[in-house]
Amino acid sequence: QKEVEQDPGPLSVPEGAIVSLNCTYSNSAFQYFMWYRQYSRKGPELLMYTYSSGNKEDGRFTAQVDKSSKYISLFIRDSQPSDSATYLCAMSPHSGNTGKLIFGQGTTLQVKP
Protein backbone atom coordinates (compact mmCIF):
# COMPACT_ATOMS: atom_id res chain seq x y z
CA GLN A 1 0.00 0.00 0.00
CA LYS A 2 1.32 3.43 -0.96
CA GLU A 3 1.79 6.06 1.74
CA VAL A 4 -0.23 8.56 -0.28
CA GLU A 5 -3.13 7.58 -2.52
CA GLN A 6 -4.68 9.80 -5.15
CA ASP A 7 -7.23 8.92 -7.80
CA PRO A 8 -5.50 9.51 -11.16
CA GLY A 9 -8.76 10.38 -12.95
CA PRO A 10 -9.07 11.79 -15.52
CA LEU A 11 -11.69 14.16 -14.16
CA SER A 12 -13.65 16.16 -16.71
CA VAL A 13 -15.93 19.04 -15.67
CA PRO A 14 -17.71 21.92 -17.43
CA GLU A 15 -16.40 25.45 -17.02
CA GLY A 16 -17.71 27.08 -13.84
CA ALA A 17 -18.05 23.81 -11.91
CA ILE A 18 -16.72 23.27 -8.40
CA VAL A 19 -13.93 20.72 -8.47
CA SER A 20 -12.94 18.51 -5.55
CA LEU A 21 -9.57 16.75 -5.61
CA ASN A 22 -8.62 14.38 -2.81
CA CYS A 23 -5.77 12.39 -1.29
CA THR A 24 -5.63 9.89 1.51
CA TYR A 25 -2.52 8.96 3.46
CA SER A 26 -1.42 6.37 5.98
CA ASN A 27 1.51 8.02 7.82
CA SER A 28 0.27 9.96 10.86
CA ALA A 29 3.66 11.75 11.05
CA PHE A 30 2.77 13.93 8.07
CA GLN A 31 2.28 17.53 9.16
CA TYR A 32 2.79 19.60 6.00
CA PHE A 33 0.41 19.12 3.12
CA MET A 34 0.99 20.59 -0.32
CA TRP A 35 -0.79 20.82 -3.64
CA TYR A 36 1.28 21.16 -6.79
CA ARG A 37 -0.13 21.91 -10.24
CA GLN A 38 1.56 20.47 -13.32
CA TYR A 39 0.69 21.54 -16.84
CA SER A 40 1.35 19.06 -19.64
CA ARG A 41 5.08 18.51 -20.30
CA LYS A 42 6.07 21.04 -17.63
CA GLY A 43 7.47 20.87 -14.11
CA PRO A 44 5.09 21.09 -11.13
CA GLU A 45 4.52 24.42 -9.36
CA LEU A 46 3.49 24.82 -5.74
CA LEU A 47 -0.13 25.93 -5.55
CA MET A 48 -0.88 25.87 -1.83
CA TYR A 49 0.28 24.35 1.41
CA THR A 50 -1.22 23.85 4.86
CA TYR A 51 0.32 22.91 8.16
CA SER A 52 -1.50 20.35 10.32
CA SER A 53 -5.30 20.48 10.22
CA GLY A 54 -7.68 23.10 8.96
CA ASN A 55 -8.54 25.08 5.87
CA LYS A 56 -6.64 27.57 3.77
CA GLU A 57 -8.11 29.72 1.05
CA ASP A 58 -6.40 31.49 -1.83
CA GLY A 59 -8.69 33.03 -4.38
CA ARG A 60 -10.68 30.28 -6.08
CA PHE A 61 -8.68 27.56 -4.33
CA THR A 62 -9.32 26.07 -0.88
CA ALA A 63 -7.12 23.42 0.72
CA GLN A 64 -8.57 21.33 3.52
CA VAL A 65 -6.87 18.86 5.86
CA ASP A 66 -8.63 16.33 8.08
CA LYS A 67 -5.92 14.60 10.07
CA SER A 68 -8.35 12.43 12.00
CA SER A 69 -9.43 10.83 8.72
CA LYS A 70 -5.99 11.16 7.07
CA TYR A 71 -7.67 12.93 4.17
CA ILE A 72 -6.83 16.13 2.31
CA SER A 73 -8.79 18.00 -0.33
CA LEU A 74 -8.34 20.80 -2.83
CA PHE A 75 -11.45 22.64 -3.96
CA ILE A 76 -11.50 24.80 -7.07
CA ARG A 77 -14.44 27.17 -7.41
CA ASP A 78 -15.62 28.59 -10.73
CA SER A 79 -13.23 26.31 -12.60
CA GLN A 80 -11.67 27.65 -15.80
CA PRO A 81 -10.19 25.91 -18.85
CA SER A 82 -6.81 27.26 -17.70
CA ASP A 83 -7.16 25.05 -14.60
CA SER A 84 -6.79 21.99 -16.84
CA ALA A 85 -3.67 20.29 -15.48
CA THR A 86 -2.50 17.45 -13.27
CA TYR A 87 -2.81 18.17 -9.55
CA LEU A 88 -0.35 16.43 -7.25
CA CYS A 89 -0.72 16.25 -3.50
CA ALA A 90 2.49 15.99 -1.49
CA MET A 91 3.25 15.52 2.19
CA SER A 92 6.13 15.92 4.58
CA PRO A 93 6.68 14.95 8.22
CA HIS A 94 7.16 17.61 10.87
CA SER A 95 10.32 16.49 12.56
CA GLY A 96 13.68 16.37 10.80
CA ASN A 97 12.36 17.99 7.68
CA THR A 98 14.89 17.29 4.97
CA GLY A 99 12.76 18.50 2.13
CA LYS A 100 11.76 14.93 1.35
CA LEU A 101 8.25 14.95 -0.02
CA ILE A 102 5.94 12.02 -0.60
CA PHE A 103 3.79 12.63 -3.67
CA GLY A 104 0.48 11.18 -4.71
CA GLN A 105 0.06 9.83 -8.23
CA GLY A 106 -1.62 13.02 -9.43
CA THR A 107 -5.17 13.66 -10.71
CA THR A 108 -5.60 14.87 -14.28
CA LEU A 109 -8.29 17.55 -14.54
CA GLN A 110 -9.90 18.80 -17.73
CA VAL A 111 -12.20 21.81 -17.63
CA LYS A 112 -14.27 22.06 -20.78
CA PRO A 113 -15.41 25.48 -22.08
Next chain:
Amino acid sequence: DGGITQSPKYLFRKEGQNVTLSCEQNLNHDAMYWYRQDPGQGLRLIYYSQIVNDFQKGDIAEGYSVSREKKESFPLTVTSAQKNPTAFYLCASSISASFEQYFGPGTRLTVT
Protein backbone atom coordinates in the same frame (compact mmCIF):
# COMPACT_ATOMS: atom_id res chain seq x y z
CA ASP B 1 15.21 35.94 -14.74
CA GLY B 2 15.63 33.50 -11.87
CA GLY B 3 14.81 29.86 -12.34
CA ILE B 4 15.86 26.30 -12.93
CA THR B 5 17.03 25.05 -16.28
CA GLN B 6 17.25 21.45 -17.37
CA SER B 7 18.82 20.33 -20.57
CA PRO B 8 18.17 18.80 -22.93
CA LYS B 9 14.36 18.66 -23.05
CA TYR B 10 14.41 15.30 -24.87
CA LEU B 11 17.22 12.75 -24.74
CA PHE B 12 17.57 9.46 -26.56
CA ARG B 13 20.13 6.82 -25.67
CA LYS B 14 20.93 3.22 -26.47
CA GLU B 15 20.73 0.63 -23.74
CA GLY B 16 24.04 0.16 -21.94
CA GLN B 17 25.14 3.78 -22.22
CA ASN B 18 25.50 6.15 -19.30
CA VAL B 19 23.83 9.53 -19.74
CA THR B 20 24.09 12.76 -17.72
CA LEU B 21 21.16 15.13 -17.24
CA SER B 22 21.93 18.75 -16.52
CA CYS B 23 20.27 20.91 -13.82
CA GLU B 24 21.25 24.51 -13.12
CA GLN B 25 19.60 27.07 -10.84
CA ASN B 26 20.25 30.77 -10.30
CA LEU B 27 17.87 31.15 -7.36
CA ASN B 28 20.70 30.95 -4.80
CA HIS B 29 18.98 27.91 -3.28
CA ASP B 30 20.95 25.64 -1.00
CA ALA B 31 18.95 22.45 -1.55
CA MET B 32 18.46 20.59 -4.83
CA TYR B 33 16.55 17.44 -5.72
CA TRP B 34 16.10 14.93 -8.52
CA TYR B 35 12.79 13.20 -9.08
CA ARG B 36 11.58 10.65 -11.56
CA GLN B 37 8.00 10.71 -12.87
CA ASP B 38 6.34 7.72 -14.48
CA PRO B 39 2.71 7.48 -15.62
CA GLY B 40 0.46 6.62 -12.69
CA GLN B 41 3.35 6.78 -10.18
CA GLY B 42 3.62 10.40 -9.17
CA LEU B 43 7.08 11.79 -8.37
CA ARG B 44 9.69 9.62 -6.72
CA LEU B 45 12.83 11.05 -5.12
CA ILE B 46 16.14 9.83 -6.56
CA TYR B 47 18.75 11.98 -4.79
CA TYR B 48 18.82 15.24 -2.87
CA SER B 49 21.49 17.64 -1.69
CA GLN B 50 21.17 20.17 1.11
CA ILE B 51 24.60 21.76 0.68
CA VAL B 52 27.54 21.73 -1.71
CA ASN B 53 29.64 18.55 -1.68
CA ASP B 54 26.97 16.61 0.18
CA PHE B 55 24.03 14.53 -1.06
CA GLN B 56 21.77 11.73 0.14
CA LYS B 57 19.99 8.87 -1.56
CA GLY B 58 16.27 9.13 -2.01
CA ASP B 59 13.81 6.29 -2.39
CA ILE B 60 15.00 5.01 -5.79
CA ALA B 61 18.73 5.81 -6.01
CA GLU B 62 19.87 2.48 -7.46
CA GLY B 63 21.37 2.92 -10.93
CA TYR B 64 21.81 6.68 -10.53
CA SER B 65 24.66 8.94 -9.38
CA VAL B 66 24.96 12.66 -8.68
CA SER B 67 27.52 15.30 -7.81
CA ARG B 68 27.21 18.70 -6.16
CA GLU B 69 30.45 20.58 -6.75
CA LYS B 70 28.77 23.96 -7.16
CA LYS B 71 25.75 25.47 -5.47
CA GLU B 72 24.11 26.17 -8.82
CA SER B 73 24.55 22.75 -10.39
CA PHE B 74 23.31 19.24 -9.58
CA PRO B 75 23.85 16.87 -12.54
CA LEU B 76 22.30 13.40 -12.54
CA THR B 77 23.93 10.44 -14.27
CA VAL B 78 21.70 7.56 -15.30
CA THR B 79 23.99 4.55 -15.45
CA SER B 80 23.63 1.35 -17.41
CA ALA B 81 22.77 -0.35 -14.10
CA GLN B 82 19.39 1.38 -14.02
CA LYS B 83 16.97 -1.33 -15.14
CA ASN B 84 14.21 0.88 -16.51
CA PRO B 85 15.63 4.35 -17.25
CA THR B 86 12.98 5.64 -19.66
CA ALA B 87 11.09 8.32 -17.73
CA PHE B 88 10.50 12.03 -17.21
CA TYR B 89 13.20 13.47 -14.91
CA LEU B 90 12.56 16.57 -12.85
CA CYS B 91 15.06 18.69 -10.96
CA ALA B 92 13.96 20.98 -8.13
CA SER B 93 15.50 23.38 -5.65
CA SER B 94 14.50 25.09 -2.40
CA ILE B 95 15.97 27.78 -0.16
CA SER B 96 16.82 25.21 2.48
CA ALA B 97 15.51 21.70 3.00
CA SER B 98 11.90 22.71 2.47
CA PHE B 99 8.65 21.58 0.95
CA GLU B 100 8.52 24.81 -1.08
CA GLN B 101 10.36 23.36 -4.02
CA TYR B 102 10.73 25.00 -7.41
CA PHE B 103 10.85 22.65 -10.36
CA GLY B 104 12.60 22.81 -13.68
CA PRO B 105 10.86 21.97 -16.98
CA GLY B 106 12.09 18.38 -16.97
CA THR B 107 14.03 16.09 -19.30
CA ARG B 108 12.30 13.22 -21.04
CA LEU B 109 14.78 10.36 -21.40
CA THR B 110 14.10 7.48 -23.76
CA VAL B 111 16.42 4.47 -23.74
CA THR B 112 16.02 1.82 -26.44
